Amino acid sequence: MTTELRFRGGSNARFSKWLANLKQVGSNILVTGEVPDSVSAQASRNFFGCADRRFRVLGLTDQSITSAEARLPDETSSDDPTTWIIDQRQGERSVPATASGVTDELNPLQTDDARQLREEVQTAISFYDEQADGLDPAELRVGVDSLSPLVQQDLNATERALQTLGETVRGVQGMAHYHLRVPADSEIVEDLMHLFDARVELRKRPRRDPEQRWYAPDIDAATPWMGL
Structure with missing residues (x-):
């Protein structure tokens, strides 16, 4: 049975140690819950975070999303060279100017294509890893919003893409979050959870x-409800 961690003073040593380890070794986090787009955007801003050196890759698939910029921290924008946006909804990319030679070799974006999204995100990761001469733990942050159109189109292809992408993210000790706006007890959550290191x-x-x-x-535990 999963143990609920009881926080005192706003922290818990066991959870903090576990989370710190995720940041060091790399992680893939599934984000669930039927919430408004504004809440998903706020969660993304938190996951992307702010730091002196951070590289962000955002993949958009869900037609219900109203703004890509809303998912980025206030101090950043889609024009920043450290931000790479793959928008399957509109068939558009927003990438650093120095990456134009890389993207010239990519195919036009298709909607609801898990394999292509995985390849695009991997291209962005490779670009930033080379530009940074090696990424430090947690410097790379990846966000995908959402998995819903992908699993509806082809569940098996989505699982294969997530498996490979997850390995790539961990390979550079990055942190990725993937939104799936469904209830926690949905069957699809159970089906996909083995691909992730944590769920929020x-x-x-x-x-x-x-x-x-x-x-x-990993520690068979859950936190209490906390402010986002």
């Missing part, structure tokens, strides 16, 4: 701020 559940109750709850399979 989001919720938004009326007249209350958004909240999050972390599930840590």
Whole structure:
């Protein structure tokens, strides 16, 4: 049975140690919960975070998304050379000017194509890894929003893409988050969870701020609900 971690003073040593390890070795995190787009965007901003040197890759597939920029921290934009956006919804890319030679060799973007999205994200990761002369732990952040169109189109192809992409992210000690706006007890969550290192559940109750709850399979534990 999963143990719920009881936080005192806003922290828990066991959870903090586990999370610190994820940042060092690389991780892939599944984000679930039926929440408004604004809550998903806020969660993405948190995952992308701010640092003196950070590289962000954002893949967009869901037609319900209203803004790519809303998913980036306030201090960054799609024009930053450290930001790479793959927008399957519009068939568009926003990449660093120095990457134009790399993207010239890529095929036009298709909608709901898990294999192509995986290849595009891997291209961005390779580019930043080379530009940085090796990425430090947690410097690379990847976000995919959302998996829903991909699994609806081809579940098996999506699983294969996630397996390979997850290995690439861990290979550079990066951190990736993948949104799937479904309830935590959905069958698809159970089907996909073996591909991820952790899960974060989001919720938004009326007249209350958004909240999050972390599930840590490695230590068989979950946090209480916390502010997002």
